[in-house]
Amino acid sequence: MKVRSLAVGLLVGGLVLSACGKEGDAPEGGGGSAPDEAALPTYEVAQNVEIANSPTFKDMQSRGDNKLVMGVKDDQPGLGYKDPRTNEYSGFDIEIGRMVAAAMGYKANQIEYKPVPSEAREQAIINGDVDFYVGTYTMSDERKQQVGFAGPYFEAGQGLLVRSDEEEIKGKDTLKGKKVCSATGSTPIQNVREQKLTENSNIVEFQGYSQCVDKLLGNEVDAVTTDDAILAGYAAEDPEEMKLVGDTFSEEPYGIGLAKEDKALRDFVNDELETSIEEGTWQEIYDATLGKSGAKAETPKIDRY
Amino acid sequence: MDVLFDNLDVFANGFYTTIQLFVVSGIGSLILGTALAMLRVSPVPVFRSAGTLYVTIVRNTPLTLVFLFFAFAYPRLDMVDLSFFMTACVALTVYTSAFICEVVRSGINTVPVGQAEAARALGLGFGQVLGTIVLPQAFRSVLPPMMSMLIALLKNTTIAAGFSVAEAGQIRSILSERGENQLLTLIFVAVGFILLVMILTSVQRTLEKRWSVAR
Amino acid sequence: MSSVLYDAPGPKAKARHRMLAVLGILALAGALGYVGYKFYESGEFVPSKWEWLQYEQIQIDLAKAVLATLQAFASGAVLALVFGAIFAIARLSDHVWIRAFATVIVEFFRAIPLLVMIFLFYFGLPVAGVEMTPYLAVVLGLMLYNGSVLAEVFRAGVLALPKGQQEAAYALGMRKTQVMVTVLLPQAIRSMMPTIISQLVVLLKDTALGFLITYQELLYYARNLGSQGVFDRPIVPTTIVIAAIYIVLCLLLTWLANYLDKRQNRSKKHIDLDDDKKPDATLADAR
Numbered sequence: 001m002k003v004r005s006l007a008v009g010l011l012v013g014g015l016v017l018s019a020c021g022k023e024g025d026a027p028e029g030g031g032g033s034a035p036d037e038a039a040l041p042t043y044e045v046a047q048n049v050e051i052a053n054s055p056t057f058k059d060m061q062s063r064g065d066n067k068l069v070m071g072v073k074d075d076q077p078g079l080g081y082k083d084p085r086t087n088e089y090s091g092f093d094i095e096i097g098r099m100v101a102a103a104m105g106y107k108a109n110q111i112e113y114k115p116v117p118s119e120a121r122e123q124a125i126i127n128g129d130v131d132f133y134v135g136t137y138t139m140s141d142e143r144k145q146q147v148g149f150a151g152p153y154f155e156a157g158q159g160l161l162v163r164s165d166e167e168e169i170k171g172k173d174t175l176k177g178k179k180v181c182s183a184t185g186s187t188p189i190q191n192v193r194e195q196k197l198t199e200n201s202n203i204v205e206f207q208g209y210s211q212c213v214d215k216l217l218g219n220e221v222d223a224v225t226t227d228d229a230i231l232a233g234y235a236a237e238d239p240e241e242m243k244l245v246g247d248t249f250s251e252e253p254y255g256i257g258l259a260k261e262d263k264a265l266r267d268f269v270n271d272e273l274e275t276s277i278e279e280g281t282w283q284e285i286y287d288a289t290l291g292k293s294g295a296k297a298e299t300p301k302i303d304r305y
Numbered sequence: 306m307d308v309l310f311d312n313l314d315v316f317a318n319g320f321y322t323t324i325q326l327f328v329v330s331g332i333g334s335l336i337l338g339t340a341l342a343m344l345r346v347s348p349v350p351v352f353r354s355a356g357t358l359y360v361t362i363v364r365n366t367p368l369t370l371v372f373l374f375f376a377f378a379y380p381r382l383d384m385v386d387l388s389f390f391m392t393a394c395v396a397l398t399v400y401t402s403a404f405i406c407e408v409v410r411s412g413i414n415t416v417p418v419g420q421a422e423a424a425r426a427l428g429l430g431f432g433q434v435l436g437t438i439v440l441p442q443a444f445r446s447v448l449p450p451m452m453s454m455l456i457a458l459l460k461n462t463t464i465a466a467g468f469s470v471a472e473a474g475q476i477r478s479i480l481s482e483r484g485e486n487q488l489l490t491l492i493f494v495a496v497g498f499i500l501l502v503m504i505l506t507s508v509q510r511t512l513e514k515r516w517s518v519a520r
Numbered sequence: 521m522s523s524v525l526y527d528a529p530g531p532k533a534k535a536r537h538r539m540l541a542v543l544g545i546l547a548l549a550g551a552l553g554y555v556g557y558k559f560y561e562s563g564e565f566v567p568s569k570w571e572w573l574q575y576e577q578i579q580i581d582l583a584k585a586v587l588a589t590l591q592a593f594a595s596g597a598v599l600a601l602v603f604g605a606i607f608a609i610a611r612l613s614d615h616v617w618i619r620a621f622a623t624v625i626v627e628f629f630r631a632i633p634l635l636v637m638i639f640l641f642y643f644g645l646p647v648a649g650v651e652m653t654p655y656l657a658v659v660l661g662l663m664l665y666n667g668s669v670l671a672e673v674f675r676a677g678v679l680a681l682p683k684g685q686q687e688a689a690y691a692l693g694m695r696k697t698q699v700m701v702t703v704l705l706p707q708a709i710r711s712m713m714p715t716i717i718s719q720l721v722v723l724l725k726d727t728a729l730g731f732l733i734t735y736q737e738l739l740y741y742a743r744n745l746g747s748q749g750v751f752d753r754p755i756v757p758t759t760i761v762i763a764a765i766y767i768v769l770c771l772l773l774t775w776l777a778n779y780l781d782k783r784q785n786r787s788k789k790h791i792d793l794d795d796d797k798k799p800d801a802t803l804a805d806a807r
Binding site for chain 2: 524525527529533537540541544545548555558561562564628631632633634635637639640643644645647721726727729731732739742743746756759762763766767770771
Binding site: 085087128 | 572575577578581642643646651652653654732733734736743744745747748749750751753755
């Protein structure tokens with residue numbers, strides 16, 4: 001296609017002309033959500049792993065490129081975040097994923113990260129676009145109809161993020177008459193609707209939480225609601241502008257999403273998570289990422305449903 | 306059929322908002338589009354180029370990007386606060402008016418030269434020639450393309466679903482929260498749009514019959 | 521022919537036009553300046569909000585995003601042209617049932633919003649057990665929607681051709697398909713070129729809908745970049761840059777198509793239609 005090569009040529013040409021070619025290795029002012037590299041544990045890559053009767057694992061092994069496709073979030077600082085300057089992933093979810101991958105015999109450079117947003121997660125797993133998914137994925141009963149879950153590897157709960165100067169919103173019962181924002185099709189917005197925390201006309205939905213945060217800073221909405229872990233990531237980016245308020249008002253156990261029928265893989269991942277919790281790797285990961293600000297978290301209890 | 310009848314409230318609300326969006330931005334873009342067309346045929350070169358610039362920029366920008374601008378960039382201008390519904394109306398109007406402008410302009414060109422010449426011979430000025438003689442005839446002759454622009458506008462309202470306006474395009478995500486079958490939901494939404502388009506087409510036929518220019 | 525709308529300006533009118541021109545420029549500059557100032561005031565033009573442009577990785581990813589947009593466009597366009605040609609022929613068929621079937625299909629896909637169609641493929645079909653990727657859903661939607669519009673365009677083009685063309689072809693002993701494929705369709709396409717081009721621009725712009733089902737194209741990347749805390753959420757700068765890229769791409773496409781059209785026209789293989797016989801160039805729609 002002539003159009004294509006011409007346009008690309010022009011564009012690339014334009015970029016090269018303007019390029020100062022800044023390398024992305026100097027993350028100054030990277031916000032308070034970047035993980036503490038030095039404190040992160042290293043994971044031992046297992047050799048000759050065999051997961052009997054796991055169709056997913058068999059499928060992974062039979063693929064030529066010898067890579068593991070990990071579904072993640074790429075826009076949630078502190079949990080699953082891709083730095084656009086370097087395209088490197090970081091965060092608590094990512095580390096949990098790396099740990100599981102290592103146990104399955106995959107080195108860090110054999111992981112292919114595939115960002116999948118909330119509303120497409122079931123689809124990505126059902127379609128087999130990803131081998132497993134780690135990204136603030138609440139183990140709900142409805143989702144268990146469609147996909148399988150290992151874990152939980154973290155106990156989150158729905159919280160509220162407001163501007164620092166907000167005085168009126170103190171918790172979920174003070175939301176009446178306030179504009180509340182969350183992601184389309186997410187559990188938190190369902191909770192707000194079902195529990196009638198605010199009027200339907202005050203519910204604002206966007207595709208991602210980052211858009212809600214944008215609207216919050218622009219005074220167009222009064223609160224952003226979703227899991228406290230996600231909100232903490234945003235608050236850490238801009239601690240002077242935003243704060244978390246109130247107690248959490250739901251239980252959001254984060255699980256690793258897998259193919260529904262793949263019981264073998266689920267057991268394998270559950271075992272790995274359990275070991276990491278017992279041996280303290282889990283705590284190390286938490287302390288280097290989400291817990292960096294000193295926040296404490298309860299260790300999760302694996303739910304083998 | 307259960308998907309439809311169990312969630313009739315969601316479908317009704319969704320399509321009601323869609324129709325509201327359509328009417329408000331339809332009227333808005335007819336007005337703005339006609340004004341732009343007048344700019345594009347005006348005797349003052351600067352006005353003409355301003356009109357052309359607007360049309361060229363808007364026609365070559367995706368509507369989704371126009372939405373993105375008004376939803377996220379415009380609020381930072383700190384001018385007039387718009388609700389999400391009004392934001393969608395503004396985005397749709399800004400976008401559709403560029404197309405309406407072109408339709409009206411092509412309509413102006415279909416009016417026989419003699420009409421404008423006769424009007425000028427009577428001593429009418431540019432505004433009068435356009436307003437009382439040419440535009441009324443132009444509108445009649447461009448009814449079919451005008452209606453297809455409006456039908457396109459109706460379909461374009463669905464993009465507002467991505468920007469927090471609970472119209473027909475958002476029915477899917479609401480019902481998916483309720484655990485309904487998405488395929489069926491979307492088929493009903495599609496049928497709804499087909500019905501609306503059919504209504505618009507029949508309006509067009511009626512108007513065409515009534516307005517047909519005898520030449 | 522708009523000049524018939526007003527008399528050639530005399531000295532007084534010229535002076536008035538000059539004044540209006542100055543006022544117009546002032547008003548335009550004022551409005552643009554005001555918007556610019558407001559953005560400046562809210563800190564959209566501070567260097568830190570534009571820093572992202574300097575990173576190599578971001579430039580590469582931006583180019584990749586443009587490629588993803590063009591990829592969806594290229595496959596969508598080719599498929600839509602093929603679909604359009606087939607269904608135009610089907611709608612002109614001698615067999616009633618083929619005609620009826622094609623009419624229903626074309627009208628159906630023209631009446632459904634493209635976004636709803638893309639949703640249908642992406643969220644709906646997997647319910648019925650069909651695997652779907654964002655890319656596939658976007659391309660399928662683009663093909664069916666724009667293909668249906670193009671079918672109507674082609675058909676109008678064929679109908680507008682002088683009857684003699686068809687008659688002469690039959691007289692030479694050509695078969696129905698031959699007449700259509702070798703005589704009528706090529707001429708129809710040439711005479712409808714402007715409409716086809718504007719529909720292709722529509723198709724290019726519509727790839728941006730993929731952003732709503734997470735197809736990682738230009739707009740998706742822009743939105744992601746625009747909400748990055750590390751760059752101070754540069755939504756205004758990214759919107760400006762992305763809009764410029766889209767406008768350049770669309771204008772390039774229009775220019776290239778016009779250029780090819782002109783070069784082809786030099787070979788004088790086409791028939792100039794009378795102005796009143798020319799089919800309606802506004803068949804393409806405002807998507």
